[in-house]
Amino acid sequence: MSTRVALITAYNDKGELLLGRRNDNDKWTVPGGHLDEGEAPADGARRELKEETGLDPDTISPVTTFVTKTGLNIFVFSAFVTGTPHGRDDPDGECEEWKFYPTDSLPKKLHGPKGDENVLEQLFARNDILTKAEPQQSEHAELDEHGQRFKTGHPVTVNFVRNTQSSPKAPPGDPYQQRIEPHGRYMTHRPDVVSPLPKGWEGGSVQFKNPLVIPFNPSNEGRYDSTSWKARLANTHGVTGRALSQRLASLGHDGIVTIGSHKGRPETSEIVDLTSFHKLVVKAESVLGKAVLDPSLGYKFDVRHNNLGASGSYTTVKVRPPKPLYAGHEVASAEFYHHPDGESLVPNSVWVSDDHQGQGIASAMYSQAEDHTQKTIIPSTNQTPAGQSLWAGNAAAPQFGA
Known part of the structure; x- marks a missing residue:
């Protein structure tokens, strides 16, 4: 049975990376550790970050997954944190000193588990890891709407309406990016679902325990282009459609909430229910x-x-x-x-x-x-x-x- 491990690259408002000096070998490492049996990777990442550094992430999102040469199944997350880190509450007492480093001047002595001693060096050598410091803060969105708090990792109940009819085939040019969009139940948030609904529509509520809340399009509001939420997720994870939904679910997310605007006011836009994928992954x-x-x-x-x-x-x-x-x-x-x-x-x-x-x-x-x-x-x-x-x-x- 494979061993699952969460690693967290945590950044402050200066874009500096958080590293801890291990007590056993004087080498530096990122927060992280083994996931409990049945624990969602995102939940484990939050737990490890809190236990080892005393910090709760303001935002946290999946970056990549990979299997090491010794068979460790690594889930990498990127987090934005505030406050002063410490190791006082770490039950394992692995690191007493935690320090933020600029990503272009990281210490040379990096820790890795036995048999995978170079795992952090290999990870940091990838272009998609240490470039997460700045985008990480703007990638996530937050919103209070109709009495609900929408924030990545924050449980929320969505009262929704959705069209149950099959989506038409993508027109030429795929203007709505249907060919790359993640699969799932698409819906919109409504405070009150009025009955009866038109034919082909349904209403109800769904609870997300760990939604991914992101801007619809931070560059061109309301447009489906290279900076839309669908394109960004596809580019980040390297997959589209059902595979993208499975990837997000395997990293702990059970829903996607996009935040757009209407007449200058922020509001929820497209919402995707991934709970069926999440249950099947678990x-x-x-x-x-x-x-x-x-x-x-x-x-x-x-x-x-x-x-x-x-x-x-x-x-x-x-x-x-x-x-x-x-x-x-x-x-x-x-x-x-x-x-x-x-x-x-x-x-x-x-x-x-x-x-x-x-x-x-x-x-x-x-x-x-x-x-x-x-x-x-x-x-x-x-x-x-x-x-x-x-x-x-x-x-x-x-x-x-x-």
Whole structure:
């Protein structure tokens, strides 16, 4: 089973990076530590930052994830903090001294876990890490609207209305960036949902425990261009559509709230409910006791391998239904990181649409990944205990066809 670790690059209002001097080896490190079992990465990042430095982040957001050569599954977050850091309340007592450094003059002696001693050096060498100091403060937005506080990481209840009809195919030029937008339930915030609603519309409420709250477009208000919220998220995470939703969910976010303006007044704009993705990431589907996928059903599997260089490799499996409703229609997907031992795969996320569950598709994707890579699945905390037992070899693994 892979070990999950959160690392936090925390910045002050000068754009300086927070580092702590370890008591055991006099080397410098960023706040972070092991995630508890079942703990969302974003929640663990906040907890570790508070425990080790005494600081609560004003804002915190995911930057990247990667697997080290020893198999640590690293979740990197960027945070903006205020106040004076200290290590007085750290239960592990690892660092007594915390200090902010300009990013162009970091100390040379950096700490890394055994077997991954150079992990911080490799991380800081990436252009997308230390450039987060300034944009980090402007990327997030805050708003009090209709009695609700919208802020990244702040639980909030959204009273919504939404159009339940299928979105039309993106017109030429994709003016609304539908081809790159994250998947999920799109909605708008309304203080009072008036009934009856027009045909094809529904109202209700949804609670986000850890929303990502960002400007709609900080450069060109209301426009879908290279600085819109959809483009920024796609560029930051390197994926689009359903994969982008899965990536955000795997980093702890269960919703996206964008803040725009109307007649000069700030207001919530597009809101995306990611709770279904978040639930599936936290607890992937087990197929024990369920039907084995029948090859005659006609599901099509697309298996692809991606090399991230020094950060490792990962394999994705996507499933198309027998009768797709549109080009690129997918009903399931899974992502696996390649373990540094060269023989194993670490599940990162698994998703199967509601109307295609119970047929063994989740485990079929696992089998496809094993068959194509000739590597063995390592049981993951993303799985149920029964699923972990199945893929640990402690239960009979059914055979699946493609």
